[in-house]
Amino acid sequence: MQTNAESSSKPTRLLGNSQALLASAKGNLELWANLLIIAWALGFMLWQGVGFAITVGTVFAIWAILSVSLNLVVGFTGLLSVGHVGFFGIGAYTVAILTSRAEYEQLRTEAIPTFGWPFFAALPVGVLLAGIIAIAVGVVFNRFRDDIYVLVSFGFAIISFNIFLNWRGLTRGAFGIHEIARPAVGGWALDDELGFLIFALAILAIVVLLSWLIVTSSFGRVLTAIREDEEAIAVFGFRTTHYKLAVWTISAMMAGLAGGLFASWTTFVDPNSFILLESMLLVAIVILGGLATIWGSLLGAMAFVLLEEGMRFLPFLPTIHVGQARLVVLGILLVLLMLFRPQGLVGRYKL
Amino acid sequence: MRQRPPIRLFSLIALALLALLVIGCGGAAVTEQEMPEGEEPPFRIGVMESLTGPGETYGNVAIRAKQMAVDEINAAGGVDGRLLELVVEDSQCSAKEAVAAYRKLTDVDGVKIILGTSCSGAMLGVAPLAEADGVILFSGLASNPDIANAGDYIFRTQISDVEVGIGTGNLMWADGVRKLATITEATDYAEGVRRTTVAQFTKRGGQVVSQESYASDVTDFRTQLSKLFDEQPDALHLAPQSEFAAGVIIKQARELGYAGPIYAETISVGTTALEIAGDHATGMKAITADLHPDNAKAQEVLANFRQRYDYVTLPWHLGSAYDNVYIAAECLRRTGDDQDADGFRDCMYEITWSGAIGNDYSFDADGEVVGLSRLVVEVLPVAERTAENHGYRVLGSAPTE
Numbered sequence: 130m131q132t133n134a135e136s137s138s139k140p141t142r143l144l145g146n147s148q149a150l151l152a153s154a155k156g157n158l159e160l161w162a163n164l165l166i167i168a169w170a171l172g173f174m175l176w177q178g179v180g181f182a183i184t185v186g187t188v189f190a191i192w193a194i195l196s197v198s199l200n201l202v203v204g205f206t207g208l209l210s211v212g213h214v215g216f217f218g219i220g221a222y223t224v225a226i227l228t229s230r231a232e233y234e235q236l237r238t239e240a241i242p243t244f245g246w247p248f249f250a251a252l253p254v255g256v257l258l259a260g261i262i263a264i265a266v267g268v269v270f271n272r273f274r275d276d277i278y279v280l281v282s283f284g285f286a287i288i289s290f291n292i293f294l295n296w297r298g299l300t301r302g303a304f305g306i307h308e309i310a311r312p313a314v315g316g317w318a319l320d321d322e323l324g325f326l327i328f329a330l331a332i333l334a335i336v337v338l339l340s341w342l343i344v345t346s347s348f349g350r351v352l353t354a355i356r357e358d359e360e361a362i363a364v365f366g367f368r369t370t371h372y373k374l375a376v377w378t379i380s381a382m383m384a385g386l387a388g389g390l391f392a393s394w395t396t397f398v399d400p401n402s403f404i405l406l407e408s409m410l411l412v413a414i415v416i417l418g419g420l421a422t423i424w425g426s427l428l429g430a431m432a433f434v435l436l437e438e439g440m441r442f443l444p445f446l447p448t449i450h451v452g453q454a455r456l457v458v459l460g461i462l463l464v465l466l467m468l469f470r471p472q473g474l475v476g477r478y479k480l
Numbered sequence: 481m482r483q484r485p486p487i488r489l490f491s492l493i494a495l496a497l498l499a500l501l502v503i504g505c506g507g508a509a510v511t512e513q514e515m516p517e518g519e520e521p522p523f524r525i526g527v528m529e530s531l532t533g534p535g536e537t538y539g540n541v542a543i544r545a546k547q548m549a550v551d552e553i554n555a556a557g558g559v560d561g562r563l564l565e566l567v568v569e570d571s572q573c574s575a576k577e578a579v580a581a582y583r584k585l586t587d588v589d590g591v592k593i594i595l596g597t598s599c600s601g602a603m604l605g606v607a608p609l610a611e612a613d614g615v616i617l618f619s620g621l622a623s624n625p626d627i628a629n630a631g632d633y634i635f636r637t638q639i640s641d642v643e644v645g646i647g648t649g650n651l652m653w654a655d656g657v658r659k660l661a662t663i664t665e666a667t668d669y670a671e672g673v674r675r676t677t678v679a680q681f682t683k684r685g686g687q688v689v690s691q692e693s694y695a696s697d698v699t700d701f702r703t704q705l706s707k708l709f710d711e712q713p714d715a716l717h718l719a720p721q722s723e724f725a726a727g728v729i730i731k732q733a734r735e736l737g738y739a740g741p742i743y744a745e746t747i748s749v750g751t752t753a754l755e756i757a758g759d760h761a762t763g764m765k766a767i768t769a770d771l772h773p774d775n776a777k778a779q780e781v782l783a784n785f786r787q788r789y790d791y792v793t794l795p796w797h798l799g800s801a802y803d804n805v806y807i808a809a810e811c812l813r814r815t816g817d818d819q820d821a822d823g824f825r826d827c828m829y830e831i832t833w834s835g836a837i838g839n840d841y842s843f844d845a846d847g848e849v850v851g852l853s854r855l856v857v858e859v860l861p862v863a864e865r866t867a868e869n870h871g872y873r874v875l876g877s878a879p880t881e
Contacts, residue, residue, distance in 0.1 A: 183583075184583040188576070303666055304668050305575075308608075395575045401601055449544055
């Protein structure tokens with residue numbers, strides 16, 4: 130009988146296996162095709178101009194750090210935060226205030242305090258400050274769930290923007306702060322764009338590695354369980370609020386890191402770089418790449434930046450419509466992607 | 481949480497479309513116009529404008545005025561027989577986007593001379609790069625005082641907010657104002673006007689008794705205005721960023737029973753602002769950027785613009801952008817090379833120009849325009865406002881030190 134049972138079950142199992150194999154092969158094939166196209170686009174950018182490609186690469190690195198860090202919260206914990214841009218701004222403004230000497234200030238009536246620190250001394254302070262503020266607001270945020278959580282994080286983004294705009298004695302308000310220091314150690318400074326790109330990519334690699342360690346650890350498995358069913362995991366004695374607060378803080382610190390990089394790269398910050406819209410784009414990138422996948426966040430950031438900057442090469446436009454056309458096409462592509470791939474490029478979950 | 485079979489077909493198509501676009505337009509960025517044999521290639525200059533985003537009103541007027549100027553020059557035979565070509569990028573009024581736009585222009589398109597940008601924030605984000613690369617950045621609209629010190633390759637035909645502030649401060653002092661209340665939109669332009677105005681006014685001996693600022697999305701100002709008027713000021717100083725806010729503030733101030741003088745700037749005497757404020761704005765004084773009614777060139781430019789695009793707005797900015805192209809063309813005629821940024825810079829320091837925004841103006845060692853002045857205007861009653869007088873009468877040039 131046993132043999133009979135085996136022989137009867139074997140074909141079905143084989144069939145099931147082959148279907149799964151076929152599906153995964155198809156998935157892999159498409160993934161590789163995507164990668165190939167991205168590589169192609171990258172190659173094109175490089176062929177167009179190395180300096181431009183370096184700029185696009187740096188923008189990618191900064192956005193990738195942000196999207197990987199946000200995905201830790203949104204994808205792995207299921208808390209949809211639209212306030213991430215606040216921590217990005219906190220990191221950027223800390224580095225700006227600590228490193229700029231503000232010698233360009235013409236009217237000494239409203240000069241901001243200057244410290245003139247080197248970049249590498251200011252960056253950790255920005256990261257820490259983002260972390261401290263994240264703990265402070267996280268304690269409050271932890272009481273909320275789902276829709277309410279979105280709303281309070283929305284509030285956080287608005288409040289942080291208003292602080293950047295209105296605390297003039299610290300941030301110069303709408304004027305912004307310039308002459309922000311580039312990374313430098315001793316006599317060696319990262320003035321050239323290629324050096325800065327490599328530096329930014331190195332920071333990105335560290336962030337990705339950290340995130341990977343987090344999500345593959347037992348800590349990460351608890352986070353995933355929280356997303357699936359918080360009550361159930363709480364019954365087993367896990368203090369879910371602690372887990373959520375911890376990942377929220379780590380994520381905010383990574384965003385602060387991205388902010389510090391951003392400030393140093395542009396050497397100029399003003400409140401307009403930290404509006405709510407940037408947060409929305411960031412959430413879009415995370416969803417575009419796929420929830421709960423670090424790889425997807427990288428791909429999402431890459432696809433978004435390449436789309437956004439690639440649109441600069443739209444042909445045959447009259448000069449007076451260049452700007453609008455670029456954004457229209459970008460918007461249409463993003464909407465279509467959301468319609469056809471709600472789980473993102475490489476993700477498996479929907480929101 | 482259902483696991484769908486991975487259909488990545490669509491993302492594939494989307495990315496393929498992108499790739500096709502990108503590959504397909506590789507040519508577009510570097511097209512050379514079809515030239516008959518023996519003709520030289522056109523002079524190519526970059527343009528960065530805020531075509532979308534917060535500054536789009538300014539950016540879109542500027543790009544249209546610039547395109548009009550280029551078409552005029554080319555129709556008249558170009559610059560010494562060579563055509564002029566604009567390569568346009570959108571800087572979206574943001575430092576980040578401006579950096580990307582700048583890199584695309586300099587690196588991909590290989591331009592050395594860039595006209596733009598309208599927004600001070602974008603200008604200040606790009607200025608260090610342009611200075612380091614030796615690329616000309618020539619703006620017709622950015623007014624932030626910090627731009628004066630941005631570098632050797634940075635020029636503008638826009639008068640710094642410092643000048644506007646000095647003029648407004650002096651005007652109020654001369655009119656006998658001693659106690660001032662200010663209401664300001666929280667943007668770099670409006671803040672700049674308030675700051676420089678207050679600095680000059682207090683320097684002369686005046687006193688600011690109350691000040692309020694509002695975010696750009698606020699639509700009701702009565703609470704803030706009431707607080708201002710509680711301090712019994714002699715005058716109200718208004719620095720908005722949008723005409724809508726300007727109109728509503730003037731209207732609500734009068735409705736609250738405030739009868740004293742109001743001092744303002746360019747935006748507050750815009751067509752939309754005066755429409756909203758109606759007769760409440762009558763008698764308001766403003767230090768404004770406007771094309772002089774006696775300047776024939778200015779009137780000709782406005783007429784041509786109206787004929788071509790069917791509307792006119794922000795006339796001074798329009799004229800400034802238009803003049804920028806002609807100044808650039810003149811410097812290209814002298815250097816004969818659109819890759820010679822140093823020669824272009826030297827030409828800018830030497831040149832004296834007469835155009836739509838004024839006669840015999842030039843650039844000082846900071847690249848700041850000299851020889852232009854703002855006008856003091858007084859708003860007319862609704863019955864006397866016409867399209868020709870823009871709703872106000874010109875009292876004269878703004879008082880300087």
